[in-house]
Amino acid sequence: MKKLLFAMMALVTLCACKGEREYLDFRGLSMGLSAKVMCDSLKQKGFELDTTLTDEQTIVMNNAKELCRLDIVQHNDTITDMIESYSATYNDSTTEIYQRLHKEFTELYGWANMKHNADLHKEAAFQTGGKGKLTLILHNTYTPTLSIHYSTEDK
Numbered sequence: 001m002k003k004l005l006f007a008m009m010a011l012v013t014l015c016a017c018k019g020e021r022e023y024l025d026f027r028g029l030s031m032g033l034s035a036k037v038m039c040d041s042l043k044q045k046g047f048e049l050d051t052t053l054t055d056e057q058t059i060v061m062n063n064a065k066e067l068c069r070l071d072i073v074q075h076n077d078t079i080t081d082m083i084e085s086y087s088a089t090y091n092d093s094t095t096e097i098y099q100r101l102h103k104e105f106t107e108l109y110g111w112a113n114m115k116h117n118a119d120l121h122k123e124a125a126f127q128t129g130g131k132g133k134l135t136l137i138l139h140n141t142y143t144p145t146l147s148i149h150y151s152t153e154d155k
Contacts, residue, residue, distance in 0.1 A: 024132040024150050026082055031132065031152050035059060035074040042070070082150040091120075091140040098122065098138040098146050105136060112136070130154055 023032035029041050039049065039059055046063050047070060053060040059072040067088070073081040088094045105126050106112065112124035122138040133151040 022129075022131045023152060024128060024134060026084075026150055031079050031082065031150060033079070034077045035072055035079050036077060038072060038079060080152055084148040084150070086146045088144045091144045094138060094140060094144040094146040098136065101136055101146075101148065105134065109134065 021032070023030045025031070026038075027042075027045065029038060031038075033041070039047075039061065042061055043049070046065055047061040048064070050060040050062050050069075057073060057075065059074065061070045061072070062068070063070070067086060069085045069087075071081075071083040071085070072079060073083075086094060086097055102112070102124060105124070109126040109128050112126045115123040115125060117123075120140045122136075124136045126134040126136070128134055131154075133149070133153060135149040135151075137147045137149070139145050
């Protein structure tokens with residue numbers, strides 16, 4: 001009986017020590033960081049905190065150089081989602097960013113599952129190998145927008 005108990009304890013210990021979970025990277029920063037550390041690191045990269053839109057669950061940051069908005073969704077200082085958004089006045093600029101990012105993500109994660117693939121609306125969902133979900137969305141309608149949705153959820 002003692003041998004069985006020790007074997008079960010060894011199995012539980014082995015499973016617990018299997019390794020830390022890998023997370024998606026956002027501009028070289030792991031989404032496994034706390035929300036506070038992520039914000040501090042992004043401030044060093046040129047992002048500014050938008051205090052008027054920030055609340056308990058969502059931290060909003062802007063980058064004036066890139067005309068980019070970043071929403072960091074958190075729960076108890078743990079990042080659950082990040083949504084990076086670009087808006088433009090003409091379609092070519094968002095299409096150019098989409099093509100560059102699509103190529104970059106394809107090199108990292110392989111081919112995407114294209115949910116929509118038209119001229120004005122493209123949506124690519126990338127398989128990240130258990131690191132989370134990554135979706136690249138282009139809407140070139142009245143206001144051309146591009147958004148990248150990073151999620152720590154794996155399903």
